[in-house]
Amino acid sequence: MEILDKLSLLSDAAKYDASCSSSGSSRRASPGGVGDAAVGGICHSWAADGRCVSLLKVLLSNACAYDCAYCVNRRSNDVRRAGFEPEELVRLAMDFYRRNYIEGLFVSSGVVGCPDATMERLIGVAKTLRVRERWNGYLHLKAIPGSSPELVSEAARWADRVSVNIELPSAASLALVAPDKEPKAIFGVMRALARASGFEPRRILPAAPPPMTRPDLPADGGAAPVPANREPEFRDLPAVAGAAAEPRPAYSGNAPRARGDSVMAARALRPREPGSAILPAGQTTQLVVGASPESDAAILTLAENLYLAYDVRRVYYSAFVPAGTDPRVPALPGPPLLREHRLYQADWLFRFYGFRADEILGPERPFLDPELDPKCAWALRNLDRFPVDVNAADYLELLRVPGIGPRSASRIVRARSASRLRPEALSSLGVVMKRAALFVTCSGEAPRWQGKGRPPSPDAGYARAALADGAGRILSPRQLEFDWDAP
Ligand code: SF4
Secondary structure, eight states: OOHHHHHHHHHHHTTTOTTSEEOOOOBOOOTTOOOOBOTTTEEEEEOTTSOEEEEEEEESBOOOSOOOTTOTTOTTSOOOOOBOOHHHHHHHHHHHHHTTSOSEEEEEOOOOSSHHHHHHHHHHHHHIIIIISOOOSEEEEEOOTTOOHHHHHHHHHHOSEEEOOOBSSSHHHHHHHOTTOOHHHHHHHHHHHHHHTTOOOOEEOOOSOOOOOOOSOOTTOOOOOOOGGGOOOOTTTTOOTTOOEEOOOOOOTTSOOOTTSSHHHHHHHSOOOTTOSSOTTOEEEEEEESSSOOOHHHHHHHHHHHHHHHOOSEEEEEEOOOOSOOTTSOOOSSOOHHHHHHHHHHHHHHHHHOOOHHHHOBTTBOSOOSSSOHHHHHHHHOGGGOSEETTTOOHHHHHTSTTOOHHHHHHHHHHHTTSOOOGGGTGGGTOOHHHHTTTEEBTTBOOOOOSSSSOOOGGGOHHHHHHBOTTSOBOOHHHHOOOOOOO
């Protein structure tokens, strides 16, 4: 097979990995213009220092000994197979790099032979690039579940980022849908990556068990209802061998938040150095959403534990793309994109807003509200914590106000040290007043109501006030979305 045919096949086969997204553009340079876009797997990712880099995203081979039901490359799927020799891929990457087509490389692979043999081929690409070619570009390697810790550590020496995908959020679903992958094979790789980057894996005692039931499916798709005996959780996740247990403080209802138990707080205690030599861009993983019946609560609980236990940099949520007719996965009308979007928003709340999974969802509320973003939904469930006085509340309390993000909360804290804030000043500090107005005061002074109709009465309850305008019409979810201004 010609090398360009291989490239086309193997970059297309890599597009389902959500840890970086394909460009999808095919455009020649226009006269007088500079550069063109190629459909063949050039996508963008972010380096440890925040730079956006263009990546060649490709598989070393799409032949696979495993049979994961959600994957186009599974053993039982009748597709064309191809593979690069490591040397071929090195030459291709260097060629693209010299022509300025790419700034980095993302390499994954189907399992060829056994996990260790595949891992050795991936490491061969990385090491040749780094040592022989003295290549300094961004490199993201996919680790193969079940690889030995020594090989995983070796991969971490050469790559900026290494990821291993969990894919299914429970041991039971993994056994059903990806029977060749065992949880301990995946978590073993995560442990080795954490240790390679200087983080000793922690043992996180599980919070309340994830809920067992599933309400009606979201409008844009979802999985079949959960049989009562199939709701699993990764009970083996907390069992990090040899690690001391760290009980999580109990949290209930509206009690003040314990400050040392959120993902955001844990990260603040372990700041990373952008120039760190080993895995400067950390480890990541991906969860497929909608291919199995777990609730959002189960997915978020697992994600939170991964952040805390293994110092995972990012959990990606990938809406299941129905491809093929494997009976082990549901026949959805389309990928559950809205559900994926809400999970990303909830994940943002872990990392930048100090929330915990059990505040966002719980046994009585196993799925995210498709109509409201999770922060707004939380605020409406906790109205007794509002209004918040922007002149007195601390940074973490400010972060919980719809319409206030990390940037605007920091500006408020700085600005009020000079003088008492008035409602008119909040917009200029970046506060989105059409959402925040219902939830804040300035030393007792309420902001002017900016919605339609008469101002909402506090007696009527903030929930109704926030959800309906003066004429009783329901505001659209978009009007209640909070601002996602990451720091
Ligand atoms: S291991 Fe599973 S997910 Fe990975 S390429 Fe093979 S079939 Fe696909």
